[in-house]
Structures are given as C-alpha cells and as structure tokens.
C-alpha cells in the first residue's frame with residue numbers, strides 16, 4: 412500500500428488517486444533569474460524520484476512544473492543587465508533544462524511559462540472578484556484572507572497570527588509568517604516595472620507570484636488534482652496562498668496530497684552567497700564532480716530529512732556507484748552456460764517485493780538501497796555458479812529498479828565507453844611499438860605485439876603502404 416506524509420494533515424496517509432491508475436502531479440519550478448542551486452536541485456530530484464516510483468508502480472503520471480519568468484526578481488535583474496524580460500529569462504530557462512538533464516531528471520510533461528499564461532491568470536482574478544474575495548487598493552488587486560475560512564491550514568497558522576496580519580497588505584512576492592496579510596493577485600504597473608506590464612481587463616500590470624501557480628496548475632491538471640510538491644520553504648506563503656486562491660475561485664478542494672522536501676544545508680549552514688557556500692551544478696562540474704554522483708547524494712537521504720551537503724559526500728556516492736558498476740561488470744563476464752539449481756528467480760522476486768514495500772512507505776529510500784545491497788551481496792556469493800541466462804535476468808532486474816533510482820544504467824554505459832577509450836589508447840601505443848619493431852626488422856617482437864593487439868580485439872593486415880586494422884569477431888563468426 413502506497414503511503415505519503417501529507418503536509419495538509421501532518422499524517423502518513425494511503426495514496427488514493429482521484430482517477431484509478433492516474434496521477435496529476437504539480438511541482439513549483441524555478442524562478443529563472445539565476446542558475447538553480449543545490450537546494451533547488453534537491454526539490455527537483457525528489458519529485459523525479461516520486462514520479463519514477465509512481466510509474467514503476469504502474470500509475471500514469473501527468474507532471475506539470477511551472478516556470479516563473481515574471482516576478483519581482485526577474486524584473487529587477489533583467490533591468491540591471493539591460494535585457495528584455497523574455498531574453499533574460501530564456502537564458503536561465505535553457506540552463507535549468509540542461510542542469511536537470513545532467514542529473515537524469517525526467518523532463519516534466521508540461522513546463523508552462525508564466526508570461527504565456529497571463530490570460531488564464533486574468534480569468535482567475537475575475538472569478539475571485541465575482542466571488543467576493545478581492546478588493547482594489549492603489550489599482551492593485553488583493554486577496555482578502557479573512558474572507559477565506561480555512562486560510563493558513565497548510566501552514567498551521569494560529570488564529571492570532573491571522574488577526575494580527577489581517578489588517579494589512581503585502582505587495583511583495585515573498586514574505587514571512589509574521590506578515591500573514593492580504594496578498595496581491597494583480598500588481599498595478601509602477602514606474603520601476605518599465606516595459607514589463609500587460610494591458611488587460613483588470614488593469615495595466617502584472618500577476619503576483621502565487622497567482623501564477625494556481626492558474627497554470629489548474630489549466631493543465633484540472634481544478635482538483637492529486638499531488639503538489641515543493642520545498643518546505645514554500646508552505647508559507649506560496650502554497651498557502653495557492654490553496655486560498657484556487658479554492659475560493661472554484662469552491663472545490665484544490666489538492667489532495669501536499670508533499671514537501673526538507674532543506675539542504677552546506678557544511679551545516681544555510682547556503683548563501685555571502686558565506687561562499689552557495690553552489691550550482693555548474694560550480695561542482697568545474698570542480699570535476701560527476702553530476703550523477705550529485706544525484707546519488709541528493710536521492711539517498713529521505714526527502715523529509717534535512718540534507719547536510721559536504722564534499723565528503725562524493726566519496727560515499729562514488730562507493731555506491733562503483734558497487735553497482737562492479738556488480739554489473741562481473742555479470743557481463745560470466746561465461747558458465749551449464750544449468751544449475753540456483754533459485755535466482757526466488758531471490759529476484761524477494762528483492763523486488765522488499766524494494767517496492769520500502770518505497771511504498773513514504774519513499775523510504777534508505778531501506779530501498781539496503782534491500783538492493785543485500786541482494787547484490789547474496790548474488791556475489793554465488794558468483795561462478797551463476798549461468799549466462801541467470802546473469803541476464805539479474806541484470807534486467809537491476810535496470811528495472813534503476814527506472815526508479817535513475818543513475819545505474821547511465822553510469823554503467825559511461826563506464827563501458829571509458830573502458831573502450833582506455834583500450835584504444837593501449838592499442839595505439841602497441842601499434843606504435845610494432846611499427847618501430849618492423850622498422851628495426853625485429854620481426855619476433857613485431858609478431859608478439861600483433862598477437863597482443865589481436866588479444867584486444869583487432870586484426871592487423873600488413874599492406875605495402877602500412878597496415879589495415881579489422882575488428883575481430885565482430886557480430887560473431889559467420
């Protein structure tokens with residue numbers, strides 16, 4: 412039975428999709444004004460794991476991740492660089508897509524951009540106006556939180572917080588709990604906005620950040636959908652306000668399950684540019700760390716646990732990666748074709764069940780790794796008694812679970828390419844030595860070197876001009 416911790420109820424609950432076999436999944440994506448940092452990447456790796464496991468379980472998941480390309484920060488920074496908002500955000504959107512690809516994060520099915528959904532946002536504000544949840548002040552439109560009965564349920568805001576706050580308004584996109592005030596839906600144009608405005612039925616201006624997610628999630632997933640994810644820092648105000656806007660507009664429950672990933676610290680400190688502990692994937696690549704090792708680091712700690720990132724983590728991630736690669740390489744070299752009585756199917760089934768059970772339990776990833784490591788240890792003990800067809804089955808199983816982990820097959824492929832490259836360097840060296848031996852008329856040495864090269868898989872045919880290389884036994888002997 413699949414269970415998740417639902418932030419809305421602060422309980423572990425059985426997952427029941429609205430439509431059998433299908434899951435509507437929404438994640439808050441990046442604000443594209445800079446490269447995404449490790450904390451952001453943790454959130455995207457978490458939802459990738461969730462999505463991959465849902466697919467592994469046979470669900471058809473429709474995943475939407477929005478791009479915030481108009482807000483206080485994107486406007487501020489695009490102006491500072493003297494660029495148009497679209498041109499400025501295009502650059503960081505492209506970088507974001509490159510980064511998630513390197514971490515083998517599957518691209519969401521829909522990646523809607525806020526600036527392409529202004530019409531939907533205007534429609535939503537008009538609905539809220541009609542339902543009596545808004546008021547205007549200085550031409551901006553605000554959401555009246557006192558009008559919405561369940562305001563603050565997700566963030567467990569105390570009634571007194573609301574009372575204190577309800578007297579004021581906030582125009583900023585981001586604010587703290589102590590500012591539980593009426594929030595802005597539509598910001599009237601100000602001089603500082605420059606060219607960044609839309610002339611609409613509700614006035615000249617631009618949307619508030621929270622409005623973007625309500626409009627885009629409901630457009631692609633409907634007014635009521637299954638799962639919404641994000642980092643815990645988004646619980647308030649962002650997700651709290653998303654719920655208020657969406658439910659006030661539709662009169663329906665917005666989302667059934669809210670899943671939040673915990674923070675990421677660097678060396679036990681909050682990541683910040685001033686502490687020089689602020690990292691992007693690009694920074695780590697410059698330091699020659701493999702992106703998939705970062706994926707392992709981000710994935711192996713349970714999503715609701717605080718993740719303390721240190722560079723030592725790469726050692727452990729490397730050990731995990733090598734454990735899998737060695738395991739698969741050994742299977743590749745098994746040559747025993749004789750039948751045996753080993754109960755490989757039983758071991759695979761047992762592991763498969765334990766793996767599914769672990770992740771069913773609110774994505775208990777450490778348990779999932781533990782059962783796979785146990786399985787590999789068992790198989791390693793049987794080593795030379797395993798036959799070729801059994802080795803194939805085991806490999807197939809590892810690639811199946813990698814549909815969830817998302818790093819094993821890719822690393823294994825890269826390892827094989829690396830081996831080939833190493834081999835070609837060795838062959839080149841041997842060819843050079845053989846050429847020299849022939850020039851010195853040391854035919855015994857030349858012959859010995861030819862045999863070595865053949866051993867590495869290449870035949871040599873000497874010609875008047877020099878020699879031709881032929882791949883040996885490629886496609887088998889015909």
Ligand SMILES: [Zn+2]
Pocket residue numbers: 438439440624649
């Ligand atoms: Zn959002």
